[in-house]
Amino acid sequence: MSTNVVNLDALIPRDDFAVDDGPQRSTSVDRISIAHLDAHYFASDLRKPDFQRETVQWTPAKVVDLIRSFLDADLIPAVILWRAGRSIFVIDGAHRLSALLAWIKDDYGDRKTSLDFCGGYISDDQRRVAERTRDLVQKSVGTYAQYQAYKNNRNAAPADIQQRLSNLADNSIIAQWVPTTDTKSAENSFFKINQSATPIDPTERRILRARDSASAIASRAITHAGAGHSYWRKFDASKTVAIEALGKETYAALYDPPIGETPLKTLDVPIAGRGYNALPFVFDLVNLANDVKVQDTTAKKDIRDQLPPDPDGDATLSYLKAVKRRVQRLTGDHAMSLGVHPVVYFYTRSGMFQPTALLATSQLLEWMVARHKLVDFIKIRRSFEAFLIEHKEAMSLILHKFGSGERSLPWLTLYYQTVVCGLWEGKGGDRIQSDFSADGDFAFLTLPRPTGTRPGSTKSKQAFSTGTKTATFIATALASGTRCYLCGAHVHRNSIQFDHAVDLKTGGTSDMRNARVAHPYCNSVKDHLTDLNLAVETGAVVAASET
Numbered sequence: 236m237s238t239n240v241v242n243l244d245a246l247i248p249r250d251d252f253a254v255d256d257g258p259q260r261s262t263s264v265d266r267i268s269i270a271h272l273d274a275h276y277f278a279s280d281l282r283k284p285d286f287q288r289e290t291v292q293w294t295p296a297k298v299v300d301l302i303r304s305f306l307d308a309d310l311i312p313a314v315i316l317w318r319a320g321r322s323i324f325v326i327d328g329a330h331r332l333s334a335l336l337a338w339i340k341d342d343y344g345d346r347k348t349s350l351d352f353c354g355g356y357i358s359d360d361q362r363r364v365a366e367r368t369r370d371l372v373q374k375s376v377g378t379y380a381q382y383q384a385y386k387n388n389r390n391a392a393p394a395d396i397q398q399r400l401s402n403l404a405d406n407s408i409i410a411q412w413v414p415t416t417d418t419k420s421a422e423n424s425f426f427k428i429n430q431s432a433t434p435i436d437p438t439e440r441r442i443l444r445a446r447d448s449a450s451a452i453a454s455r456a457i458t459h460a461g462a463g464h465s466y467w468r469k470f471d472a473s474k475t476v477a478i479e480a481l482g483k484e485t486y487a488a489l490y491d492p493p494i495g496e497t498p499l500k501t502l503d504v505p506i507a508g509r510g511y512n513a514l515p516f517v518f519d520l521v522n523l524a525n526d527v528k529v530q531d532t533t534a535k536k537d538i539r540d541q542l543p544p545d546p547d548g549d550a551t552l553s554y555l556k557a558v559k560r561r562v563q564r565l566t567g568d569h570a571m572s573l574g575v576h577p578v579v580y581f582y583t584r585s586g587m588f589q590p591t592a593l594l595a596t597s598q599l600l601e602w603m604v605a606r607h608k609l610v611d612f613i614k615i616r617r618s619f620e621a622f623l624i625e626h627k628e629a630m631s632l633i634l635h636k637f638g639s640g641e642r643s644l645p646w647l648t649l650y651y652q653t654v655v656c657g658l659w660e661g662k663g664g665d666r667i668q669s670d671f672s673a674d675g676d677f678a679f680l681t682l683p684r685p686t687g688t689r690p691g692s693t694k695s696k697q698a699f700s701t702g703t704k705t706a707t708f709i710a711t712a713l714a715s716g717t718r719c720y721l722c723g724a725h726v727h728r729n730s731i732q733f734d735h736a737v738d739l740k741t742g743g744t745s746d747m748r749n750a751r752v753a754h755p756y757c758n759s760v761k762d763h764l765t766d767l768n769l770a771v772e773t774g775a776v777v778a779a780s781e782t
Contacts, residue, residue, distance in 0.1 A: 238360045238511045241298050241368050242344035243290040243333035245352030249464040250282040250322055263318060266407035269305075272332065273339050282322045283329055285466065286443045290333050291512060295368035298343070299375050301334040305406055306376055306399040313409035319418075326413055339379050343368040354462030359493045360511035438515040441529075448542035449550035450527055454518045456482030456555060457489070458510075470548030478548065481555040486510065488562045489517075491729070498704035499586045502712050503728045506566050506577040508588025516590040519640065523594055524561040525554050564600050565593070566729050570759040573600060573609075574719075574730025578709055579620050584627040585702030586709065591639060592630050595647040602652060609756065610763055615658040617723035622654055622664045624713065629680050636679055650677065720751035721761055732758045 264271065271277040283290070293301075304311055314328025325332060342348045345357050345365035357365075372378060377396060382403060385392035389400055442451040446466065455466045461479030468475060490510030492503050507516065522529050529542070545551050563569045566577075581592045603609050612619070633650060637643040657667040671677040699707075717726045720736065734753045737743030757764070 238509050239294055239364060240291050240512065241293055241295055241337075241364055242349065242361050242511075243293070243298075243330065243337055244463070245344070245349040246290070246333040246336040246340070246342065247281045247283050247325060247329055248352075249285045249287065250324075251285060263316075263412055264410055267314065267332070267410050268407040269335065269339070269403055272335050277323075278336065280321055280323045281332065282324050284324055284326075285464065286446050287325070287329060288439050288443065289514075290329050293330050293334065295343075295364065295371050298334045298337065298368055299371050301331055302338050302372065303376050305335060305408075306402055308402040308406045311408050313411050315411045315413060317413040328408075331408065337368075338372065341369070341378060341380065343372075352463055354460070356460060356462065358490075358511050359495070360509055364511075438518055442514070442518060445542035447544035449545040449554045450518065450521050450525070450529070450542050452478070452545060452551045453482075453521045453554040453558065454514060456551070457485045457517050457521070457558065458514050460486035467548060467551060470551070474548035474552060477552055478555060481552070481559060485555065485559055485562055488559075488567055488729075497586060498701045499708055502576070502578050502709070502716060504577055504582070506562075506575075506581060506727070506729070507593060508581075508590070519590070519594065520561070520597075521554055521558055523597070524557040561597050561601075564604075565597060566727065568730060568732055568755050570755055572730050572755040574727055574754040574756070576620075576716075576725040576727040578713065579623055579725050582709075583631055584706045584709065586705035589630055589634065591634060591643055591647055594644055595651060598644070598648040599651040599655070602648070603655075610760055611659060612655065613722045613757055613760070613764065615655070617718075618658050618664070619655060620724050622658075622667065625664060626668065626680075632680055646676075653677075717752055719754045719757050721753050721757040721764060724754070726752055726754060730755055734758050734761070 315326040317324045317326050337343050343365040345362045445451050452466050456478050461482030467478045489507035490505045494504050580596050633647050634643045637646050671680045719726050732753050732755050734751050735743045736749050736751045743749050
């Protein structure tokens, strides 16, 4: 999902669709003016149903266009509302109303309302988009505070603002009210209406329809780091606390440190790419970790998954714990962590995160765990990673051949397993690649090699692309990157442990000369690695099989 969209999700809170929280405080108006949205009595009664899509579909330009249209008295489509007691539920038009509320509050996903909604944490991507939107608003139409300042002194305002001040006072959005009092009928109206102008993202539509399932609730908890609207609030307090803690912990493991601007100039990247708008990937991860058989999120057709509701939170907690175990196998300083380096395993040569690569690597590790082969993997891990780096394009070629998501996951997993088995059999990288070329299923893996521009190409006179810059940095940084002294493979910053090369019990010291960097899992099983053919020379690890 796009990272160039504005997070307006906090501006209108969610609630149970059938909630009746007392007598109505505001009338069912036919037109919503800026005064209504700036008035506590009306705006505070606005709600989104808890099955409403997240209000994160509009780009900065679209937000500004809506504000400009309101100020210029252009036609804005009517919003559709439904009342339940005091609450006014927005059936259609949440983005339109939220854009105006964001303008009033100067909150495009990074100020008080959004901060409170997100539990005080705003991702760097969300903050960047918010600032971009605020700058565009300032340049294009001006801030709401500026209009308020000129409200009682119009003559001091520039000519364009004077006209817009009049429009601001007189303009309104038509409100249409769903007449039914039946909750199910109103919900059906919502899904029918919201497939028109801006259709709901297919993955989110699946999650909305199965919103009470463990898959959906666990995915929301992880994606929002245990904050935002608490879809799990119906469970008892102890389970709610546990769900939020697991969501926050798993989010941090997947998305810390946050990825910066491109081209990449550091290897300190998150294992799962950008965490902003990552719901489809997390949904796939949750289902994979819990062996839930649903079609992956890359499917284009409308899918109605058979995901049963979780009545008490036990299934959601179980799902989150299973995801945590999967992620701990990949990253972190837990003893079971292989500490795989994301740039080696999950990113393309040009620095793009590939979700299927993370899922396939997780499957590979679980395959080896089931066969008690992790120690054997450590013995060939450096060679395995060298093969992945040398043949980076294979990942993209497999995805292109079989399709993204579930369609390519078993093939990419098989590719990894085949490489590992070849190394266990003593084959070198060239022999393994030759075997792929002779394999009917993988014969397409005749990999292109980056060779620069063609002779005489005019592109040689152009500036380097972002991808080329990133690829150059990654190649250079990996060549001199930090490695585990036990297995010789790359170490990611989230999985660094320090070990005594000579144990204290056998006379080792605690000064720097005896300190080594290690993967957590390598460190935990080093007593079983006596036959690992590595030599430690002045702090550098050399794999004898590569010399």
